[in-house]
Amino acid sequence: MKKLIILFAVILGFGVAAHAQDSQKAEFKFNEEKHDFGKIPKGTPATTVFEFTNVGTEPLILTEVRPTCGCTIADYTKTPVQKGQKGTIKITYNAAVASPFSKTIVVTSNAKTPVKNLIILGEVVESPASHTK
Numbered sequence: 001m002k003k004l005i006i007l008f009a010v011i012l013g014f015g016v017a018a019h020a021q022d023s024q025k026a027e028f029k030f031n032e033e034k035h036d037f038g039k040i041p042k043g044t045p046a047t048t049v050f051e052f053t054n055v056g057t058e059p060l061i062l063t064e065v066r067p068t069c070g071c072t073i074a075d076y077t078k079t080p081v082q083k084g085q086k087g088t089i090k091i092t093y094n095a096a097v098a099s100p101f102s103k104t105i106v107v108t109s110n111a112k113t114p115v116k117n118l119i120i121l122g123e124v125v126e127s128p129a130s131h132t133k
Helices: 002-023
Strands: 028-030 034-041 046-054 062-067 072-076 086-093 100-109 115-125
Touching (some): 046 115, 062 086, 086 100
Parallel strands (some): 034 115
Antiparallel strands (some): 046 086, 062 100, 072 086
């Protein structure tokens, strides 16, 4: 019986320590996680900036920001983002083909939620200039 009580206390202690450690992690708070460009003229790259705040206690470090297609370029804050500070992820979509689009950008970090997906969407339309050629 004593062994069972000791075992229970040890397990409970690990659980509390794990929870305390988890609450110390960095964490994102984005202004938006999905951006709709609306209609974009064909041949005109479109750019948006996702801004985030580190609402955790440890520095937030982005380890990778990976668009899921070659038509999208990402640039992002590469230095650790301290507690309460802001960082950015700049996304540029190459509007080369006239059609609707929805693209995902996978953000990997040391945050409590280590993988975040950002989404851009819109519709590339033929520009008036391309009809006159």
